[in-house]
Amino acid sequence: MAKSLHLIAFDMPYPADYGGAIDIYYKIKALSEYGVKIKLHVFLYDGKTASSHLESLCDKVFYYERRRFKNPFTGDLPYIVATRSDEQLLKNLCKDDAPILFEGLHSTAFLDSPKLAKRFKIVRTHNVEHDYYKSLEEAESSFFKKYFFRIESERLRKYEAILSYANLILPISPKDTRYYHEKFNEVQYLPAFHTSSEVEIAEGKGDCVLYHGNLGVGENNKAALFLVHEVFPHLSMPCVIAGNHPSRQLQLAAESLPHVTLLSGISSDAILKKVQDAHVNLLVTFQSTGIKLKLLNALHRGRFCVANTDMVAETGLESLCSVAANAEELIEATRQCWGKNFTQEDIDNRRNLLESRFSNSSGAASIASYL
16 A cells, blocks of 8 residues: 655745755655655745646645735744644644654644644754754844844744654754754654756866855855855856846946856756856855755766865765865865866766765655655
8 A cells, every 4th residue: 555645845846946945846756756645735925826747746735825924023933834824734634644744844833733643743854943044144134134034043943842743853964963863852864855866967177167046045145245255256267156136236246257157047957057067066155054955966967066164064975075164275176176177987986975875766765664
């Protein structure tokens, strides 16, 4: 008899165009291919609508409108949870006794419900959320957004105790796994699901140094500005920043350097193509939370990867990157990689580690073993 699973997604996971959506969508895809019958629950907002593609992968899909009319500055419940506390979700979960996978703290409004007391409940944590929101506050320049991130971080810190109602917690990184192990009993590391079913890297030489990301996110804007101000001026090779919604500040900074190109209004497929075409993928973050899906993406598709310490620390991927602690080391590592060809031996080393530790099919089998 096929195994069944309720999966609660905090956002529409298809198209998978950012880290959280990527992990959820490729998890659904891998579980479906493994034979798990998924009852998917999706919260819609930002104009997103039902997906026939998801419906083809799942046994059934339920949609709920995220209730964002709530005042984000009031209440004890985190805003990301309160806006996803639809009673119809609880009713739908109670229609059978299948296990439930809650994606992120966002989706756990009913984790402690007495009506679900006898159910097997799994929570996939995408970050230590209160740390993540604290880092969002630090990266933000808007006063109101900074204030929201500050109070949301504190609410999430207190709310985290709800995870004691889970039968199993599946953190996305080794670092997060150690954190949750100190607080809860049943914790197992489950690597991130990602876009690549296999390593697809070309040998030889690429055409640029690339930084990519959603530039509308404060963290990514900060990283791109850091590169334009501190790293790219000291490089002579073509440098590309690819991502949508760049700030005016970033646009002006990129325009000031003749060897730097800013590509915006670009599709996910076009960004993946740039990752493959580049000779060096620069991976920079100032948030050492969770795991960055762009890191896995670049390692599966790109040639040389140069990363700062926060990007790779405690991910198990350090050996596959040239790791730099500051701007000077990023410059030197990029220059060294630019002077080398990417060889078949490099590809084999990459494939051996990634396929043994970061396989979507292995991740699906691991989840299925708990059902």
